[in-house]
Amino acid sequence: MATVIGPRRSTTTDEPDGAAGLELPELADAGWMHHADEFAHTSFRAVARRLPRLLHEAIALAWATNRRDTLAAIGLNLAAGVMTTLGLLATTGVLRELFAAGPTPGRVRAALPALVLAAAAVTAKGALTVTAGWAQARLMPQINYAVELRLFEATTAVELAAFDDAGFAEEMDRVRDRGMAEAASIVDHAVNLITGVVGVLATAAAVAVIQPVLLPCLLLAAVPEAVTAVKMARRQYLDMLARITRRRRMWMLAHLMANRHTAAEVRAYQMRDFLLAEFRRMMTGETAALLRLARAQSRTRAVGMSVGGIAAFAVYAVLGGLLLTGVVALAAAATALLALQSARSSLGLAVYATNNLYEDALYYQDYRDFLDRARGRTTVGQGRPTAGFDAIELDRVSLCYPDTDTPAVDEVSLTVRRGEVIALVGENGSGKTTLAKLIAGLYRPTGGVIRWDGADIAELDPATTAAQVAVMTQEWWKFPFTAGQNIRIGRHDRSPDAAGPTVEDAARSAAAHDMIAGLPFGYDTLLDREFKNGHDLSGGQWQRLVAARGLYRDARLLICDEPSAALDARAEHALFAHLRRRPDRTVVLITHRLANVRHADQIFVMDHGRLVQQGNHDELMAADGPYRELFELQASGYLAATE
Numbered sequence: 001m002a003t004v005i006g007p008r009r010s011t012t013t014d015e016p017d018g019a020a021g022l023e024l025p026e027l028a029d030a031g032w033m034h035h036a037d038e039f040a041h042t043s044f045r046a047v048a049r050r051l052p053r054l055l056h057e058a059i060a061l062a063w064a065t066n067r068r069d070t071l072a073a074i075g076l077n078l079a080a081g082v083m084t085t086l087g088l089l090a091t092t093g094v095l096r097e098l099f100a101a102g103p104t105p106g107r108v109r110a111a112l113p114a115l116v117l118a119a120a121a122v123t124a125k126g127a128l129t130v131t132a133g134w135a136q137a138r139l140m141p142q143i144n145y146a147v148e149l150r151l152f153e154a155t156t157a158v159e160l161a162a163f164d165d166a167g168f169a170e171e172m173d174r175v176r177d178r179g180m181a182e183a184a185s186i187v188d189h190a191v192n193l194i195t196g197v198v199g200v201l202a203t204a205a206a207v208a209v210i211q212p213v214l215l216p217c218l219l220l221a222a223v224p225e226a227v228t229a230v231k232m233a234r235r236q237y238l239d240m241l242a243r244i245t246r247r248r249r250m251w252m253l254a255h256l257m258a259n260r261h262t263a264a265e266v267r268a269y270q271m272r273d274f275l276l277a278e279f280r281r282m283m284t285g286e287t288a289a290l291l292r293l294a295r296a297q298s299r300t301r302a303v304g305m306s307v308g309g310i311a312a313f314a315v316y317a318v319l320g321g322l323l324l325t326g327v328v329a330l331a332a333a334a335t336a337l338l339a340l341q342s343a344r345s346s347l348g349l350a351v352y353a354t355n356n357l358y359e360d361a362l363y364y365q366d367y368r369d370f371l372d373r374a375r376g377r378t379t380v381g382q383g384r385p386t387a388g389f390d391a392i393e394l395d396r397v398s399l400c401y402p403d404t405d406t407p408a409v410d411e412v413s414l415t416v417r418r419g420e421v422i423a424l425v426g427e428n429g430s431g432k433t434t435l436a437k438l439i440a441g442l443y444r445p446t447g448g449v450i451r452w453d454g455a456d457i458a459e460l461d462p463a464t465t466a467a468q469v470a471v472m473t474q475e476w477w478k479f480p481f482t483a484g485q486n487i488r489i490g491r492h493d494r495s496p497d498a499a500g501p502t503v504e505d506a507a508r509s510a511a512a513h514d515m516i517a518g519l520p521f522g523y524d525t526l527l528d529r530e531f532k533n534g535h536d537l538s539g540g541q542w543q544r545l546v547a548a549r550g551l552y553r554d555a556r557l558l559i560c561d562e563p564s565a566a567l568d569a570r571a572e573h574a575l576f577a578h579l580r581r582r583p584d585r586t587v588v589l590i591t592h593r594l595a596n597v598r599h600a601d602q603i604f605v606m607d608h609g610r611l612v613q614q615g616n617h618d619e620l621m622a623a624d625g626p627y628r629e630l631f632e633l634q635a636s637g638y639l640a641a642t643e
Contacts, residue, residue, distance in 0.1 A: 051193075051354065054361045058190035061183065065142050072135035073191050080128040081198035087121035088206035088339055090114050095331035136191050140184045147183040147367065151175065154374035160442045162377045165402045171370050179367030182360035189360060193353035199346025203339040211332045213322065217315045217340075224311050225344050228304025232297055239293045243286065250282045260530060315340070385464040388556050389452045392416045392439060392586075398447035399434055408434040410609040411448065416602075418556070421579065421587040423597035425627060426606035432590045433474070435606065436559045439588055440469045470555035474562035474590075476546040480531070483516045483545065484523035490549035506552035511574040512544035547575055561590045594631045603627065 062070040093114030098107050155172065162168045207215050256262050257275050266272060319336065322328035328336075392415070399409045409431045416422055416439060424432040437443045438450060441457055450457045457465065470490065479486050487503045494500060503523065507513040519525035519535055527545075528534040537545065547563055564575060576596050579587050589597060597603055598617045605613035605620070605627045613625050620627040 050358065050361075054186070054357055055190050055193070057361065057364075058186045058357070061143065062139055062187045062190075065146050066139060069135045069138045069142070073132050073139060074194060076128045076132035076135065077191070077195045077198055080125045080132065080195075081202035083121045083125035083128060084199060084202035084342065085206045085209075087118050087125060088203065088335055088342075089209060090118035090121055091338060092206075092210050092331050092335040094118055095334050096329065098331075132191075132195075136188065139187055143184040143187055144181075147180050150371060151180055151367070154371050154378070157378040158374050159377050159444065160437070161402075161444065162374070167402075168373070168377075171366070171373070174363075175367050175370045178363040179365075179370065182363040183367060185360045186357055186364050189353045189357035193350055193357060196346045196348075196350025196353060200343050200350065203343040203346065207336055207339050210335055211328050213327060217318050217336065220311055220315060224304055224308040225348060228300065228308070231304070232300050235296060235300060236293065239289065239296075243289050246282055246285055250279065250286065253279045253282065383459050383461040385461045386452060386455070386468070387464070388418075388468055390418050391453060392557070393451045393454075394439070394448065395451065396448040397438055397445045397450055399438060399443055400446050407446075407609050409438060409445075412606075412609075412611045413448075414602075414604055414611065414614065416586055416588065418586055419583045420601040421589060421599070422602040422604065423589045423591070423600040424604050424606060425591070425594060425597060425630065427630075429608075430606040431609040432606050433561055434609075435604075436471075436561055436588050436590055440471060440557065440559050441465045442471075468556040469559065470550040470553035470557070471559040472547055472550040472561060472563045473559075476542065478527065478542060480526070480528035480534075482521075482524050482526050483519060486527060486545050487548045487552050490551075490553040500554040501552055503548075503552060506548040507545075509551050509574075509578045510544050510547035511570065512541070512548045515541050515544060544575075551578070556584070557586045557588070559588045559590075562592070563589075564591065564593065564596070594627075594634055 059070065059074070062073070091114075094111045097111035097114065158168075204215060204219075253275055256266065257272075257279070266275065319328065319333045323330060323333055394412055394414050396411045396413050397409060398407045398411050400407045412431075412435060424435060426432050434443070438445055441450070441462065444458060452460060452465070479489065481489070484503050487506055490506070491500065501509070504513060507516055515537075516523055516525075520533070526534045527537060529536045543563070550558060550560070550563075558579070560579065579589070589600060591597060601616065602614060603617060603620055604611055605625070607626060613620060613623070613627055615623070621631065
């Protein structure tokens, strides 16, 4: 995972003594906080100006996911707003009849129709709100599924070189951490915003019908609570921004103390007291910061409530004056008070949703930008198909990794023919693995041309080219599948009646069958101890499994990058004996054990990215060069052991 190292934030002033010195540079400036400063210093007015576009994007995303649920979530909330208006108007009718002159039984009978209408409106509003909430809840998992699928469709289609680009990798991590998760959130907040605005408008409409002069009173009473909500939300966000580096440190420490993969070293080095002391120190500062936030929030809430109380008193005073002068009837004033409570709740929901919608939309835009960037680096569906090769030719091929000036492979020219076993040898960092990936088509050269049977590989379909290649990498991954699945994924789309080795055949060829048969459930044993009935393998056993996967693929070109580094002598001998059996398969072998390359048809010696020697074993031993020097260094160890 790429890490962006940036300057330390000056806002982290709440560190406990000594804690600042414990902050690691690579933990600063979290990628998923990419837009934090932008949001924290944006005024609410600026946010409001962008609302129409944000709402359009959110509704478009929901519409593309499920039109029916989108219509239900928005339409039913609008209908619930209408019921709110009808309910308030009906309540006015009830109060008007109850406050009228005359005997009580007669006033109650006169109020019954309006009372039934008010009850029906409240019931209908409740049913509509529940149904709208159900539709809104249905949208969330559907949106999450859609955006996750789109992301992984993009990340699995980009060229391998994209993952060596620090900018691409950092952007991908940021999108996975925040951008992808916020897609459903912006829809949720958009619907909540619409719900809040509809609630405010519904109560305002009712008040305007009952007595228009009360409408300014309604707005005056709701403003203090809205301003308080905005201030508290911003204060909490800025405080979180100031504490994020320490919180990341705490997350890292928590992961170290409660993780299977670190448990052995934590115990072997007796790190428990050290890690707990670090965690306590971080937690002390975090607790102090949270207490300060609670104190500040309480002050803000107290001020807001005081101002709100003054505003409410002013509203009551205005209502009293209007009642005394006969401008407003008592029933209308009572309804206005009910509308005030409803409007305050709806306005609070709208303000909260607006803040969150704006912030989440920034991260969702990261997601959309990343998909656009990934589409520009995709290799799927381009070029003409190929069914194999007789010769692969590299013509002055070079490769520079991103942000590096020194080429990993520097103007290498060679030819690999079908049926040959070739070896790439050299010291660490000489460019062997990179050259093998170029031969396999995993990387596109930054200079020179790679040709398969005379055709530039850039003009061939990457999918059909990759189908001819199998790679046994030295950086294999422990896939959490069964032993059989770990082999079968080498060619997962092969039909049962298709030609090629079976899973067991491949395992036997890699000296892995007996090992797998000895597992608790044989080929059906899950290879991950973090799951029930899971089992783990040693490094050498995993390497046999990886070798079996490569052999099961049954490809025309087999890249073996240190395939026996973790194997015992018996398994290593069996693997190399099998590699030499297939005259129709080309093998590219990378190994530091030069005794295994003696029978190679061609040996290419690399040094600092350049091809410095080539020939067979006898030719290279006859020459005075790096191959002979390396071979004799290894041989001297064996000879000394026999003397």
